[in-house]
Amino acid sequence: MSEASAIASPTVPVLECDRVTRLFRVKRGLFETPVALRAVDDVSFAVHGGEVLAIVGESGCGKTTLARMLLGLLPPSSGSIRFAGRPMEGVGRSEIAARVQPVFQDPYSSLNPRKTLGQIVGLPLAVHRIGTEDERRARIAEIMELVGLPPHLVHAYPNQLSGGQRQRVAIARALAIQPAIVVFDEPTSALDVSVQAQILNLLMELRRTLELTYIFISHDLAVVEHIADRVAVMYLGRLVELGDTGRIFEDPRHPYTETLLRSILTPDPALGLPPGPFDGEFPDPLAPPSGCRFHPRCPKAMEHCGATAPEARTDSSGLVECHLYNGKSHDR
Amino acid sequence: MTSERDTILRVRDLSVDIPVPSGTLHAVRNVDLSAIRGRTLAIVGESGCGKTMTALAVMRLLPGRARLRAREIGLEGTDLRSLSDKAFSAIRGNRMAMIFQDPMTSLNPVYPIGDQLEEIHIRHRGSGRREARERAEYLLARVGIVNPGTRLRQFPHQLSGGLRQRIMIAMALMCDPALIVADEPTTALDVTVQAQVLHLLKDLQAEFDMALILITHDLGIVARIADRIAVMYAGRIVETGSSRQIFAAPTHPYTQGLIDCIPYPGKTERRTALGSIPGIVPSLVGDAPGCMFRNRCAMAEERCRDGGNVERSVEDGHSYRCVHPVERLRGTMVPS
Incomplete structure (x- = not known):
């Protein structure tokens, strides 16, 4: 298969984040004054048409908040998101939905149990008033076939389906109105491995045939390595590294990325457990460490890492935000 | 290799049946296993394969309706089957203990x-x-x-x-138990925390010289920490062997399929189709002679309808249940 570079070089990114920040006001106790939680902090990146961009990081790193902003479900506190060059503020709610569709982690809670498959998959068509009733019925049949659901299930309810079939329904629903971008939030982590493989194969095939762009949020780095073109690594709301999948996995630059990669457990009995990544707790997001947010857990931390925050540096290998790469070339 | 004294837990011919409105659900069928002091046995399989039920049967924590049959469930020489509930509760939490997937629901x-x-x-x-x-x-x-x-x-x-x-x-x-059963202990955790917790389990196992039974669906974890592996499918152990034997020479078509399914950075070619096992797990309700995997197996034939549950040996310590001989199964490794 072709590498990321073989994808038609785009002129305008399909989706762009420019210094996107999202704050939440959190009360720690009943009588405490609220504290600002920077769930996503000054994140900028561009998504090109036809690529799979994975967003990885531990729970609490802001990846789901970022996804909700990309879906137009949550406005950024500052910064802007652009669709094909147009700022999102100027794009209506229904137009955003027509361009970007979500698929969530849990196919048990994301489908309405009282609706049949036909109704679930057809709802976006009805909402967007696409086609006549007959055309919609034909479209539902077509899309169900596309995701590998047998036609007789059109009258079935979600509780009659297996986990894998439910996730196919969620994918069918997302694709019904032909969006350009699909945002997947942990789409296979609730599934068994044999079913996960079926769904991943389906996603790769759909992307090829429908020329879709995927934003793929996952904590499973082996899955990310397999299907993503580029990987964005987040830590405590910051985008700390971004680059082509091959480069990230072969030559990670940020110490946090290195740590994440070391914790992948490939099924090789000769290897044993990797050395413990780091001791110490994930920091309190309400009181993030000073300087570089990763410095208390960083094996390569230097004296000034706790004092000043590193600046993001962008070059031909992508983006990295680490003092190791600040102010000097890194031709290692 | 291991003396009687080192066999902490020995289970022979364990079956668990659950009455359901449509008949009897055979959650576990004729399972044999043993846990050795200082070693880790991994029970691997997908949801509904009976791995958790096997553990709950050993711990006498099965749901009330479930019926248990076994020829032996011996812990450190004591036959647990004959114990009263009172005598049993003096052992559970003491000589053997269980760690569950979701700590939030197991803590008060x-x-x-x-x-x-x-x-x-x-x-x-x-x-x-x-x-x-x-x-x-x-x-x-x-x-x-x-x-x-x-x-x-x-x-x-x-x-x-x-x-x-x-x-x-x-x-x-x-209470310094001889046996710990850990059911998906890291599934709810982040990858970095998962590595820490697995390290901890391994270190403590060595320090306290315990037998560990690890139940998981994650083959990566299994490969890295198990000494022996039992692969379960639809209530039965379909293949068992050392970690090296199972990963170097998976023999049962289900084991081969399972290993093929997972992306392996550096080995599986990126953005190519992963191996997958077609179809879904069969119903466990009612009597089903024959191999339970046959409706998903590329090698299924007529005789799989009523055969396939006899244990065959690959080599010392490595066996599987399938009608086909090893050579046949190896000759047709699932193409990736």
Whole structure:
């Protein structure tokens, strides 16, 4: 298969984040004054048409908040998101939905149990008033076939389906109105491995045939390595590294990325457990460490890492935000 | 290789049946396994394969309706089948302990965690409050929790998922058990925390010389920490062997399929189709002679309808249940 570079070089990114920040006001106790939680902090990146961009990081790193902003479900506190060059503020709610569709982690809670498959998959068509009733019925049949659901299930309810079939329904629903971008939030982590493989194969095939762009949020780095073109690594709301999948996995630059990669457990009995990544707790997001947010857990931390925050540096290998790469070339 | 004394748990011919409206659900069928001191046995399989039911049967924690049959369930030479519930509860939490996937549901939300740890020691060892507290503090420190004294006064909701799972491990160790059964202990955790918790389990196993039974669906974890592996499908163990034997020479078509399914950075070519097992798990209700995997198996033939459950040997310590001989199964490794 072709590498990321073989994808038609785009002129305008399909989706762009420019210094996107999202704050939440959190009360720690009943009588405490609220504290600002920077769930996503000054994140900028561009998504090109036809690529799979994975967003990885531990729970609490802001990846789901970022996804909700990309879906137009949550406005950024500052910064802007652009669709094909147009700022999102100027794009209506229904137009955003027509361009970007979500698929969530849990196919048990994301489908309405009282609706049949036909109704679930057809709802976006009805909402967007696409086609006549007959055309919609034909479209539902077509899309169900596309995701590998047998036609007789059109009258079935979600509780009659297996986990894998439910996730196919969620994918069918997302694709019904032909969006350009699909945002997947942990789409296979609730599934068994044999079913996960079926769904991943389906996603790769759909992307090829429908020329879709995927934003793929996952904590499973082996899955990310397999299907993503580029990987964005987040830590405590910051985008700390971004680059082509091959480069990230072969030559990670940020110490946090290195740590994440070391914790992948490939099924090789000769290897044993990797050395413990780091001791110490994930920091309190309400009181993030000073300087570089990763410095208390960083094996390569230097004296000034706790004092000043590193600046993001962008070059031909992508983006990295680490003092190791600040102010000097890194031709290692 | 291992003496009788080192076999902590021996299970022979264990079956678990659950009556359901449409008949009898055979959750576990004719399972044999043993856990050895200082070693790790992994039970691997997908949801509904019977791995958790097997563990619950050993711990006598099956749901009330379930019926258990076994020729032997022996722990350190005691036949657990003959024990009264009272006698059994003196062993559970004491000589053997279980760690569950979700620590939030296995800790009592209305008591400080200290009380919950100490209670175990007081009950099984008849120790005083102070002795129990010392043991709890020692173990909390041992599982890598800083300032254990403070943590013991906290409630479960005040702790992160990783901390709670460490506390579950400390809880299981309170009475220095000979056997720990851990059911998906890291599934709810982040990858970095997962690595820490697995390290901890491994270290403690060596330090306390325990047998560990690890139940998981994650082949990556299994490969890295198990000594022996039992692969379960639809209630049966379909293949068993050492970790090296199973990964170097998977023999049952289900085991081969399972290994093929997972992306392997550096080995599977990126953005190509992964191997997958077509179809879904069959219903476990009713009598089903023959191989349960046959409706998903590329090699199924007529005789799989009523055969396929006889154990065949690959080599010493490695066996599988399938009608086909090893050579045939190897000759047709699932193409990737």
